Amino acid sequence: xxxxxxxxxxxxxxxxxxxxxxxxxxxxxxxxxxxxxxxxxxxxxxxxxxxxxxxxxxxxxxxxxxxxxxxxxxxxxxxxxxxxxxxxxxxxxxxxxxxxxxxxxxxxxx
Amino acid sequence: xxxxxxxxxxxxxxxxxxxxxxxxxxxxxxxxxxxxxxxxxxxxxxxxxxxxxxxxxxxxxxxxxxxxxxxxxxxxxxxxxxxxxxxxxxxxxxxxxxxxxxxxxxxxxxxxxx
Numbered sequence: 424x425x426x427x428x429x430x431x432x433x434x435x436x437x438x439x440x441x442x443x444x445x446x447x448x449x450x451x452x453x454x455x456x457x458x459x460x461x462x463x464x465x466x467x468x469x470x471x472x473x474x475x476x477x478x479x480x481x482x483x484x485x486x487x488x489x490x491x492x493x494x495x496x497x498x499x500x501x502x503x504x505x506x507x508x509x510x511x512x513x514x515x516x517x518x519x520x521x522x523x524x525x526x527x528x529x530x531x532x533x
Numbered sequence: 534x535x536x537x538x539x540x541x542x543x544x545x546x547x548x549x550x551x552x553x554x555x556x557x558x559x560x561x562x563x564x565x566x567x568x569x570x571x572x573x574x575x576x577x578x579x580x581x582x583x584x585x586x587x588x589x590x591x592x593x594x595x596x597x598x599x600x601x602x603x604x605x606x607x608x609x610x611x612x613x614x615x616x617x618x619x620x621x622x623x624x625x626x627x628x629x630x631x632x633x634x635x636x637x638x639x640x641x642x643x644x645x646x647x
Contacts, residue, residue, distance in 0.1 A: 457634035466638035510575055523575040
């Protein structure tokens with residue numbers, strides 16, 4: 424089993440829609456998790472951190488389910504500018520390594 | 534503020550040639566990483582370093598070597614390039630005391646091996 428697995432996507436949604444992505448991880452010892460956003464042909468950038476049950480930042484909500492070993496990212500009221508690839512990141516090796524999932528592509532259309 | 538700088542940004546190699554990618558950061562970060570990204574895939578960790586003079590293997594280390602002789606620089610070497618190493622390479626750094634999970638990335642280096 425891969426350390427980090429994500430919904431394959433792509434997700435094509437209209438503006439204003441609510442969309443959710445899931446990410447499962449295999450290392451039950453992981454304590455913190457991260458969502459990165461990557462625009463086409465650009466470097467990834469940190470979107471949100473998830474330490475306990477969840478985190479909310481405006482239209483974005485990240486939730487953690489330790490029992491089932493998955494995290495989710497919910498985007499409400501989608502904007503055209505939300506179109507990007509969303510990468511789930513899980514620490515490994517005592518936090519020295521950050522392992523990325525394959526990413527979920529979101530396309531928001533008018 | 535330069536942050537993380539990668540050179541070169543583009544390179545075309547022939548099979549069997551060697552090259553070195555340079556990553557330089559000016560944030561005094563202890564940890565540095567090299568990732569590769571292929572179409573439709575996330576970033577895969579090649580090698581990483583938790584301090585000057587130390588390196589460790591990541592998920593896909595075969596065919597690559599690294600060196601961290603100076604804290605601010607992390608070099609990625611390809612001794613004998615293969616077409617399978619055609620990819621976008623990202624360098625990143627972070628501080629070990631920072632638990633936000635924020636990696637600071639360079640802009641990427643696009644390598645094509647013919």
